[in-house]
Amino acid sequence: MKKILSTIFVSCMFATTMMAQEATAPAKKQYVPEEGDFGLSVSLNPILKYVGNAFNNSDNNSLESLGGEPFAKYQGSFKDKDLLPDVSIMGKYMLTDEWGLRANIGLNLGAIYDREYVQDDKAIAQNGLSEDKVIDQTKTTKNGVSIMVGGEYRKGEKRIQGVFGMGLLFALQNSKTIYTYGNEMTTVNQTPSTSSIGALNGTKRTLMTNGEGADVYTGITGSAGVEYFIAPKISLGAEVNLSAYYVFRSQRRSVYEEYNPQKEIIEEKTERIKPRSREFHLGTESIGGALTLNFYF
Helix, strand or coil, rough: HHHHHHHHHHHHHHHHHHHHHHCCCCCCCCCCCCCCCEEEECCCCHHHHHHHHHCCCCCCCCCCCCCCCCCCCCCCCCCCCCCCCCCEEEEEEEEECCCEEEEEEEEEEEEEEEEEEECHHHHHHHCCCCEEEEEEEEEEEEEEEEEEEEEEECCCCCEEEEEEEEEEEEEEEEEEEEEEEECCCCCCCCCCCCCCCCCCCCCEEEEEEEEEECHHHHHHHHEEEEEEEEEEEEEEEEEEEEEEEEECCEEEEEEEEEEEECCCEEEEEEEECCCEEEEEEEECCCCCEEEEEEEEC
């Protein structure tokens, strides 16, 4: 009986010791992303540029564009940095350990108001010594958006993974300037006083211009790259993309007002400056965030 009790006691002590060791054993580190993880990526290209400029004594060195890089940046006709966003949000969501969704979204929306004084023609007509002034104003809107949505497949379970993606691309940029004048154009005052921000050309005065028109960019992209995990769920990535896309450019036009001597009225007219056009591009120029720092959580 004593031997049986001794055996049971030793077995319980052994089991307790093993359970304690398992409880205190360090958990296995999970380096690569798992099902249900979200990811955010930051482009390292601005950082590398900043470091390079620091060594060549560049006076124009900043990290203002630190973040994701839009896929449409610098592509084809999409070269106007005043319209397209310099920074985007690059994010991912893992549907499984191997398959995930990815998105790259950048926005740049803005309006610029410029105002200047000009003499008040009506007050001058009533009193030649009048110093009254009115205001001319321009409102320029500049908008740009860049979007990529798609999926990715990951291969590898240790610190290095191959990442292969596919996505749809869309981008839009446009600008428009609207002119508002303090002095009205009338049948009596056919060439009203106009400030320097206005656009009076002979008997024509511009009311609206749409700049270079609106550009619409749409296509597909495929990518191949690698991620090396320097810490659990923190990786350095490198990626190259092959993209095929169309650029549709809208008509460039201007709206102006002018005195019509035959009808003796002020008319608004639309002048067509440049017709619609389109472009097609296929190549590896759309590199997106080529070098990235990635976080998964």
